[in-house]
Every structure is written in C-alpha cells, then in structure tokens.
Amino acid sequence: MVALAEQYLARLQYCYGRKRWGVSVGQGVNLFGQQLKGVDAAIMSRSSNLHGMLSTDHLFEFLDGMAAAVRSVNGQSPELYISDLRQSTGRIVKAADFISEEMRARYLNPNWIKGMQGEGYAGALEILNTVNNVFGWQATTPNVIRNDQWEAMSQVFVEDKYKLGLNEWFDEQQPVAQMQIIERMAEAIRKDYWQASDQAKIALATRYAELLQEHPQHKAAIKTAELLSELVAGYGPNAGQGGSQTLQIEYIFKYYSAVAGFSYVRADPQWCNIPETA
Numbered sequence: 001m002v003a004l005a006e007q008y009l010a011r012l013q014y015c016y017g018r019k020r021w022g023v024s025v026g027q028g029v030n031l032f033g034q035q036l037k038g039v040d041a042a043i044m045s046r047s048s049n050l051h052g053m054l055s056t057d058h059l060f061e062f063l064d065g066m067a068a069a070v071r072s073v074n075g076q077s078p079e080l081y082i083s084d085l086r087q088s089t090g091r092i093v094k095a096a097d098f099i100s101e102e103m104r105a106r107y108l109n110p111n112w113i114k115g116m117q118g119e120g121y122a123g124a125l126e127i128l129n130t131v132n133n134v135f136g137w138q139a140t141t142p143n144v145i146r147n148d149q150w151e152a153m154s155q156v157f158v159e160d161k162y163k164l165g166l167n168e169w170f171d172e173q174q175p176v177a178q179m180q181i182i183e184r185m186a187e188a189i190r191k192d193y194w195q196a197s198d199q200a201k202i203a204l205a206t207r208y209a210e211l212l213q214e215h216p217q218h219k220a221a222i223k224t225a226e227l228l229s230e231l232v233a234g235y236g237p238n239a240g241q242g243g244s245q246t247l248q249i250e251y252i253f254k255y256y257s258a259v260a261g262f263s264y265v266r267a268d269p270q271w272c273n274i275p276e277t278a
Contacts, residue, residue, distance in 0.1 A: 004140060005072035008065040009033045039070045043092070045083040052102045053082070053095070054133045055126075063095065064140035077141060096144045099137065108152055110162040117169050124174035127157060131181050138193045150185065150194040157181055159203045167207065175211055176218055182208045183224050190227045198235070204228075205236035 013032040014022045025031045044063045046053070053059050063080060070078045080095035093101075106112050107130050116123030131153060138145040155161040158181070170178035182204050188194040189201075196204075209232050212218070220228065 002072060004065070005068040008069045009072070012069075033069065033073055036066075036070050036073045039074065039078050041079040041081060042066045042070065043081040043083055044095075045085055046098075047085040049086055052106060053099045054102060054107060054130050054137075057129075057133055057136055060133065060136040060140055064137055064144070067141045077143070080141065080144065095141075096146075099144060100146070100149070103134075103149060103152075108156050110164060113156070113162065113164055113166070117164065117166075121174040121177075124170055124177040128177040128181055128184075131157070131184050135184050135188060135193075138188065139191075142193065145193070147195055150188055151197060151200055154185060154196070154200040154203060158185075158200075158207050171214075175215055179208065179211045179215065179218055179220075182211075183220050183228065186227050186231065187221070187224050190223060201231055202235045205231040205234070208232065209236045 009030050009032060013024045013030045015024070015031070016022060042063060044059065067077055067080055082093050082095050082098040084091045084093055084098065107127075113127070116126050119126070134145055134149070134153070157166065157178070160166045167178070185194070185196075185200075185204060186208075189196050205228070208228055
C-alpha cells in the first residue's frame with residue numbers, strides 16, 4: 001500500500017500552466033504531497049447512473065489513490081465521501097455506503113446479472129471487471145469494502161445463489177473469466193482482506209477444480225495458485241476422503257504446470273512432472 005501511495009504522489013506532483021508544463025519543484029520536494037498535509041477528508045462527485053463506483057477502475061485509482069497518499073503523509077486515512085448529484089436533490093454520503101448501495105442495487109441484483117447473461121462473453125467480462133474493481137478499492141482503502149460483501153459475491157457469482165445457471169453460462173461464454181473471478185477472491189483471502197467462511201472456501205475450491213480440469217492451460221499468479229491448490233486439497237472434491245489423494249495431487253500438479261510451464265504425464269501409481277524442455 002505504501003508503494004501505491006508513493007507512485008500516486010510521484011505521478012501527480014507535476015505543475016501545468018501557461019509558462020510551465022509538466023514540471024516539478026525537484027530537489028526531493030513533492031509539492032503535491034506537501035499540500036496533502038492535514039487533509040481530513042476527500043470527496044468525489046457522481047452525476048450519472050451510467051457508470052458507478054465499481055464499473056470502472058478510475059474511481060479507486062484517483063479517490064482511493066488520494067486516500068493512500070494522504071495516509072502516507074499524515075499517518076491516517078481521510079474520510080471518503082461521494083457527492084451524489086444523480087437526482088435533482090443532491091446529497092453527501094460516505095463512499096463505503098455509496099458502494100454498498102450500488103453493489104446491492106446493481107451487481108448483486110439478479111436482474112442485472114440476467115442482463116449480463118444476455119450480452120454473452122462481454123457480460124462475463126463485465127462481472128469480472130466488477131470483482132477486480134472491488135479488489136482495487138479493498139487494496140487502496142481497506143475499510144471501504146466489508147467482509148460480508150466478499151461473501152455475497154461468492155454466493156452470487158460462484159455458488160449461483162439465484163439459480164441463474166451461471167456456471168453453465170460461464171462454461172459456454174467465457175470460462176476463464178470465472179476462473180479469474182475465483183482467483184481474485186482467493187487473492188483477497190490470501191491477503192487477509194476477506195475472512196472467508198468454510199462454505200465459501202468449499203465453493204471456490206470445488207468450482208475452480210472443475211474449471212481447471214477443462215482448462216489446464218490457464219495460468220494463475222504463482223502465489224494465488226499456491227493458495228488455490230491448498231483450497232482444493234482442503235475443501236475441493238473428495239477433500240479428506242479416502243482414496244482422494246491421487247485426485248488432489250492431479251489438481252495441484254495442474255496448478256503448477258499452468259503457472260510454471262511444466263507438463264505432466266501419469267505414471268501409475270504416481271504423477272510425474274516433466275519439464276517441457278526436457
């Protein structure tokens with residue numbers, strides 16, 4: 001998070017005017033950072049229903065980036081507010097509350113999900129973008145996203161809470177999008193952003209194992225793949241049951257082969273990794 005704040009300050013320190021364009025004070029002085037000292041709150045306005053807080057990455061890039069920068073300068077996070085100008089009567093609301101309202105009304109709403117299903121692969125990518133943007137808010141301002149919201153997304157997008165046939169739809173339209181959704185959720189668990197329930201872990205592990213069997217060529221980030229392999233071993237199909245060891249090892253090898261560029265062949269009674277270059 002410190003690195004994100006440093007990058008934000010470094011890139012926004014430049015001045016623009018009639019006589020000077022894109023210049024900084026230099027000499028190790030970040031004038032922009034100096035101006036953020038003593039900031040207690042940051043506010044952003046929203047005047048359209050077309051794009052929300054979670055439909056694009058720009059909002060957490062700038063508002064949350066500002067919060068991270070202020071935190072690095074002052075030692076504590078500023079309060080984040082949204083000036084809601086979408087109706088004739090405006091209001092000021094906390095960013096966390098605004099996101100919560102939007103998530104319930106749009107992204108976790110079965111009618112919105114049905115609309116995305118009607119858009120085919122593009123709808124699948126839109127759901128993936130939503131989860132990625134939730135993670136962006138979480139990474140830059142942790143107190144904006146709640147634990148129960150991660151649980152709700154797992155219930156809706158992985159467990160198919162509304163019985164919309166989401167897994168079958170992802171399989172047909174864009175299965176890797178659902179794999180990346182699960183990977184993002186696993187990364188939230190790995191970084192302790194989300195204290196996932198056992199029910200959620202079972203759902204993530206089971207569905208990811210199914211997808212990985214069909215798409216073993218997919219590559220996940222190494223740390224994420226390590227956690228997912230643990231989830232599959234502990235919560236996935238046949239976890240803890242007799243005779244499941246070979247199946248669990250198969251899944252784990254598929255993770256590492258996808259990540260590290262190894263192929264594998266079966267040599268009963270064991271599995272063997274063979275480098276592609278061997």
